[in-house]
Amino acid sequence: MSESYWQAVMNSGMHVPRDRPLDELTTELVAMLGHPNPRWRDDTAYPLLASWIRDGEYDDLLVGLGDGIARGLRNGLGGDGDESVLRRSFSALVLGEIINRDNNALLLSSRPIMRWGDEATSWLVREQDLRGWVHGRGWAHAIAHGADLFGALARSRHLAQMELTVMLDVIADRLLAPTKYVWRHGEVDRLAYTVIVILQRGKVPLNILEPWIARLGAGVRPARRRGESPSEWPTIEAQNTSNFLRGLYVQLALGVQGLPDLRDDAELFKDPPTNRADLLLAILDQIRAESPWLFTPGSGRRTLPPGP
Incomplete structure (x- = not known):
């Protein structure tokens, strides 16, 4: 659909349009999670999906939606410096929204949550593209979005x-x-x-x-064996x-x-x-x-x- 269509949806209070089936709308939005233009990805696809998830529009479809979103974590995994990270990173953000919907509404059994947890951990340790802000593409932010996904999992009653x-x-x-x-874009704080x-x-x-x-x-401490040449640290x-x-x-x-x-x-x-x-x-x-x-020995225990 055209940008004007989705802008009208945003301007109408972000409600689900009734002129098209929800599955068609969802398929298009999920594809847009990897769009190189941040207007489609950050400003349209993610906020609409997040809003509809929080409003319960997917409550009867949550497992299928989560499984579909989790597949995005494997999209181009191992790549570095290309656009594939956008789909992975924003899939993590949406998957966190799905898990938080269960945290709020208590809808799911442990099985899908554990499955998504396995997908999330496998992705996060294997992700190579750790850029925060990408010139011309906006936020990639895989570490920050991964932290948010882990935060949703950490809250789950199933863990x-x-x-x-x-x-x-x-x-x-x-x-x-x-x-x-x-990591200079808030990743360590998240x-x-x-x-x-x-x-x-x-x-x-x-x-x-x-x-x-x-x-x-x-x-965070250098470990150098005797006889080894010093290297830059940290x-x-x-x-x-x-x-x-x-x-x-x-x-x-x-x-x-x-x-x-x-x-x-x-x-x-x-x-x-x-x-x-x-x-x-x-x-x-x-x-x-x-x-x-630098520090006085034991100073932390007095302060x-x-x-x-």
């Missing part, structure tokens, strides 16, 4: 300790994997917020969380990970809030995460170890902020 632990491991794998892309959601669930014990933080901390992935640890610390220290359109977020974020103080100290230990010449 327990094992699945949430896997998500943490995938986030660490993604942070520590070699990359040429500096990833940190996803981790906060996992912590707020209170399902993952401290004896898993502390080694996970230590693994990230080890990734690497890009080490700097991204360092920024992530600082972002996670700030969010834990200041406290964050839930999303207003999610039914259970007010309750989920009512109190700080379990073991908040221990987690703050564990992160401070890694930040201090990254630059031991730990009070709870929100």
Whole structure:
């Protein structure tokens, strides 16, 4: 359909048009998720699909829609620097909307959620194109959109300790994997917020969380064997990970809030995460170890902020 058709839909309150079948409209919008023009992708396809999902227009079709959207995560996977990332990244964003619809309306069994979780984790660790803003194409933002998808999964009642632990491991794998892309468009904050959601669930014990933080901390310190020539440090992935640890610390220290359109977020974020103080100290230990010449030994333990 023409741009004027979709603009009229946007201007009419974003309601589902009644002049065409919903499946035809959906097929066209899903194809537009990979459009190189951000007016079609960011400003039309995603907001319309998100609005219709939130309004319940797909409630009887949610599993089929989710399976179709999840296939977009595999579109050109392994490519880097081309336009295929747009479909993958915006598929992640829409899949998160579908999962959040279930989080709000309790519509689905665990089976499709787990299937989509497997698709999401497989995609995120294998994604190579980590650009944020692409000149002439707008947002690619695979890491940020992946973080949002993981945030929806982390809220799901169908995920327990094992699945949430896997998500943490995938986030660490993604942070520590070699990359040429500096994350400078809010990616670390959105990833940190996803981790906060996992912590707020209170399902993952401290004896898993502390080694996970230590693994990230080890990734931001240079490891050179005797006799090896020095190389530039930090690497890009080490700097991204360092920024992530600082972002996670700030969010834990200041406290964050839930999303207003999610039914259970007010309750989920009512109190700080379990073991908040221990987690703050564990992160401070890694930040201090990254630059031991800078920080007073043990300084973090004397300056730990009070709870929100």
